[in-house]
Amino acid sequence: MNHLVPDLSKDILPSKEAAGISLGMDFDEFRNSALFRDVGMEEFESAQEKNIWLVLHRYELLPWQEWINEIYCSWESSVTLTFDGNSKKLIRIFLGEGYNGKLLGLLGIGDRLDLVKDDFNFYFSCDAHYLEYKQDSDMFGEIIPAEISTNYRTAYSEEYSDQIIEGIMIYTNSH
Template sequence: MSNLIPDMNASINPGESAAGFHLGMNYSLFLNKTNHTFINSFLKDPILDSIWMIYEQDEFNYVTEKTYKYQYCYWKESITLVFSGENMKLISIQLYNTYNGKLFKEIELGDSLEKLAKEYDLSYYADMHYLYVKEEPTLDLETGEWKDNLNWEKRNVIEGIAIESSSLTSYQELKNQKITRIHIFTDEFL
């Protein structure tokens, strides 16, 4: 058995990969290639060095009235991989603390949201910031007034990425926030 460990400097690619893992990876392949141990409680057991800690969870959804299975795989306090129990595929990679890889070759954990907002428009929902292609205000030829293009439903979203910041509030409300988690995912995660 080889010990598949994360590449703490790998690039972060929205909707595709991070830490040397690609979304869509098979859970049984992950198990075959890692040193791991199963834990009994969600984030309550101590994090061990150089070994994956795995928590398998059944979650009942009261809206759909179905039980969903997930496997959460933790590497130290830096990476969480989430596999879907339905198809056994990697659907989410969450990056924290000591992860050093960069998003768009320049953004990393600990950077300010302002650095990200220079290149992307940010929308805030459910404690996360989502990225949109930046659009400049347009001039309304009838009124002569500038208007913002903030109809988010018609905007070009950067799919498969969400950013958590140090304050649980929108960038528009508080500019001086640090990036504390970068989360890439597939549509199945939503």
């Protein structure tokens, strides 16, 4: 039987797929095709297992009275899938250390953010950078739906130009 194994070299396609896994996948489809183990928060965060998905079900009330109902599936801390606990659909894919694919064929984990400063403006919100097409592009003003986290938690600037990409997250347009 073939098991669902992420392709750690596959390019990242915003709003579509990463690691060869498509956003919108149903959690039952994941369970039927993946070798996985249900774990608690402590084991999930330490992520010592190799060649198996660690699955954490999170259903809790936050202090500001908002419920979180999500299912997290992690592969060696390189790929983390987030399923909506109600719809059971894959809504986010986070890629971290160990992932070798590139966002738009240009940026990957460990790269300097400024590799693309000639082609994109940087939009910064909530500790994450987003790429915005520049004025000379046919897609001027459009923001690429991918969150980029770096070793800084501040906006890119000449003063903070040596930012290294630590993670990239893609998501469905509804989240």
